[in-house]
Amino acid sequence: MGPLYPEPNLNLMLALIIGFFFGYLLESAGFSSSKKLVGVFYGYDFTVWRVFFTAAITAMTGILILAHYGLLNLDAIYINPLYLWSVIVGGIIMGLGFVIGGYCPGTSICSSFIGKIDAMFVVLGVAFGIFLFIVGYPAVQSLHVGSYLGTPQIFQELNISMGVFTFIIILFAFFSYWGVAKIEQKFYGKTADPTPKGTFWKITAVATVVAIIALFIQPKKTELLSEFAQPDFGKDVKVKTITPDEVAVRLIKGDKTMQFVDLRKPDEFKKLALPFAINAKVTNLCGMHMKNVLNQFGKITIFYANDENFEKKVAVLAMKIGYEPQNLYILKGGFPAFKKNILEFKMPAVLPKDAVARDTYYFRAEFGPKVLEILKNSKPRKVVIPKVKRALGGCG
Amino acid sequence: MREEKKYMNPYLAGFLLGLLIVVTIYLNGDGLGASGAVKNTVIGAMEIVAPQASQQVPYVKKYSATHPNPWKTWLIWEAIGLIIGAFVSGLVSGRNKFVVERGPRISSKTRLVAAFIGGMLFGIGSQFGRGCTSGAALDGMAVFSVAGFLVTFVIFGTGYLVAPLFKKLWL
Numbered sequence: 001m002g003p004l005y006p007e008p009n010l011n012l013m014l015a016l017i018i019g020f021f022f023g024y025l026l027e028s029a030g031f032s033s034s035k036k037l038v039g040v041f042y043g044y045d046f047t048v049w050r051v052f053f054t055a056a057i058t059a060m061t062g063i064l065i066l067a068h069y070g071l072l073n074l075d076a077i078y079i080n081p082l083y084l085w086s087v088i089v090g091g092i093i094m095g096l097g098f099v100i101g102g103y104c105p106g107t108s109i110c111s112s113f114i115g116k117i118d119a120m121f122v123v124l125g126v127a128f129g130i131f132l133f134i135v136g137y138p139a140v141q142s143l144h145v146g147s148y149l150g151t152p153q154i155f156q157e158l159n160i161s162m163g164v165f166t167f168i169i170i171l172f173a174f175f176s177y178w179g180v181a182k183i184e185q186k187f188y189g190k191t192a193d194p195t196p197k198g199t200f201w202k203i204t205a206v207a208t209v210v211a212i213i214a215l216f217i218q219p220k221k222t223e224l225l226s227e228f229a230q231p232d233f234g235k236d237v238k239v240k241t242i243t244p245d246e247v248a249v250r251l252i253k254g255d256k257t258m259q260f261v262d263l264r265k266p267d268e269f270k271k272l273a274l275p276f277a278i279n280a281k282v283t284n285l286c287g288m289h290m291k292n293v294l295n296q297f298g299k300i301t302i303f304y305a306n307d308e309n310f311e312k313k314v315a316v317l318a319m320k321i322g323y324e325p326q327n328l329y330i331l332k333g334g335f336p337a338f339k340k341n342i343l344e345f346k347m348p349a350v351l352p353k354d355a356v357a358r359d360t361y362y363f364r365a366e367f368g369p370k371v372l373e374i375l376k377n378s379k380p381r382k383v384v385i386p387k388v389k390r391a392l393g394g395c396g
Numbered sequence: 397m398r399e400e401k402k403y404m405n406p407y408l409a410g411f412l413l414g415l416l417i418v419v420t421i422y423l424n425g426d427g428l429g430a431s432g433a434v435k436n437t438v439i440g441a442m443e444i445v446a447p448q449a450s451q452q453v454p455y456v457k458k459y460s461a462t463h464p465n466p467w468k469t470w471l472i473w474e475a476i477g478l479i480i481g482a483f484v485s486g487l488v489s490g491r492n493k494f495v496v497e498r499g500p501r502i503s504s505k506t507r508l509v510a511a512f513i514g515g516m517l518f519g520i521g522s523q524f525g526r527g528c529t530s531g532a533a534l535d536g537m538a539v540f541s542v543a544g545f546l547v548t549f550v551i552f553g554t555g556y557l558v559a560p561l562f563k564k565l566w567l
Binding site for chain 2: 002005011012013014017018020021022023027028030032033038042051054056057060063066071072077078079081087088089090091094095096099102106109110115117118122124125127129133135137151152154155157165177193194195391392393
């Protein structure tokens with residue numbers, strides 16, 4: 001599952017190759033001409049709009065498709081943080097700079113190296129502007145780090161799914177291509193779009209089909225979690241159970257092959273939990289780090305919660321994500337059963353007649369307190385919620 | 397002199413650029429960038445020119461804590477690639493020549509002054525925006541971030557608002 005995070009030196013090589021294509025595409029698209037770039041602001045050439053918007057919708061669709069097939073972990077990618085006023089002020093200054101200078105930083109670097117002298121001055125200006133920001137940082141720091149609103153994503157804010165948003169934005173893009181061509185036509189007599197009319201309609205048709213497909217797909221995690229919310233989720237799937245007594249025997253024997261995943265609330269977990277359990281939320285299970293933690297050679301994983309039914313659903317979810325089912329167990333009766341039958345076991349006044357059942361009771365009475373001790377001694381219980389780390393990034 | 401080749405079809409170029417962003421995010425969890433490479437260069441240069449004084453600058457201090465070597469960063473290497481890629485594209489399409497591109501009503505000198513000022517503003521703005529048209533706007537939209545959509549809207553919105561004021565530079 002991506003991101004792959006290549007090894008550092010390889011990553012720099014890949015950066016070089018990716019950069020090569022980036023530069024090649026910018027130059028080929030006509031972004032090496034300031035006149036072509038600012039055309040977008042004066043209405044005679046909307047090439048920037050076409051390229052930029054097509055790149056954006058392609059990338060969005062690509063990310064959605066990768067996430068849908070479980071190939072990209074959306075919790076691990078860099079999402080641009082929203083510092084409201086800083087973004088607005090920055091955007092205004094950049095918009096002004098774009099119209100005055102005719103280039104943005106990427107296109108100015110690109111154009112400098114095909115000989116545009118004005119672009120070289122833009123690059124120098126960019127560097128000088130950044131230098132001013134760096135030395136003047138204390139004066140603007142409060143604006144730069146203020147009004148932080150997290151890393152919201154637009155479909156969440158609009159309360160629609162990622163697929164629906166992708167659908168809307170693709171249609172909007174193609175509608176705008178049609179509109180900007182009209183503007184070019186109206187004010188300058190001809191459109192800057194070299195695409196033959198027939199081809200344009202074909203592209204539009206393909207994009208519409210893609211948009212409609214996007215409407216119906218979701219990131220795998222979103223799909224699984226909404227399936228999980230159904231009451232009969234995983235009804236027909238068999239999950240292996242382990243009894244509290246067996247867990248108790250293994251603990252007494254010092255068995256180190258069990259790893260526990262505690263699905264209860266963190267405060268319950270902190271009070272008392274099985275030895276070295278990991279406290280996890282259902283949503284955390286979908287990350288690839290969890291997968292590495294759980295799929296370990298020679299170990300079994302035991303899910304426990306306050307309710308066996310919930311344990312089972314989570315186990316089924318885990319199997320769907322790719323945890324190995326042969327190593328996955330749920331605790332019979334949940335943690336309450338373990339507590340009642342082992343930790344706080346009270347010998348009944350009348351013993352059962354069956355020999356095995358009677359022995360079980362003797363075992364519980366004798367070893368229950370010892371198991372409780374093992375549990376208590378496994379402190380400190382760290383609430384290691386294996387939260388997926390987001391890629392460090394950004395381009396400030 | 398060879399004749400200049402035509403530019404690539406904008407939809408094709410956009411599609412390929414979008415794919416490139418997807419590949420980059422799949423590899424790295426983060427997209428393309430440009431202003432960050434310039435920042436790394438500026439900080440790297442400051443450290444060479446004035447090693448002691450630059451460490452007194454709070455921003456550089458903070459930056460150095462997370463980036464021990466500004467030259468050995470993904471963005472710098474990407475920018476080197478970008479330079480080569482642009483040069484090769486210009487070469488194969490016969491567009492590599494020294495020229496000051498300017499509007500018909502201004503002198504080269506005016507154009508160069510405007511270029512420097514415009515670049516300076518973009519440089520400053522990119523720091524507040526946490527990236528420029530590549531790293532903040534395009535990548536930001538690619539990952540559906542509100543910040544990306546907002547900064548795109550503000551950059552282009554401002555552009556349209558102020559464009560009539562600077563008409564003389566271009567038309």
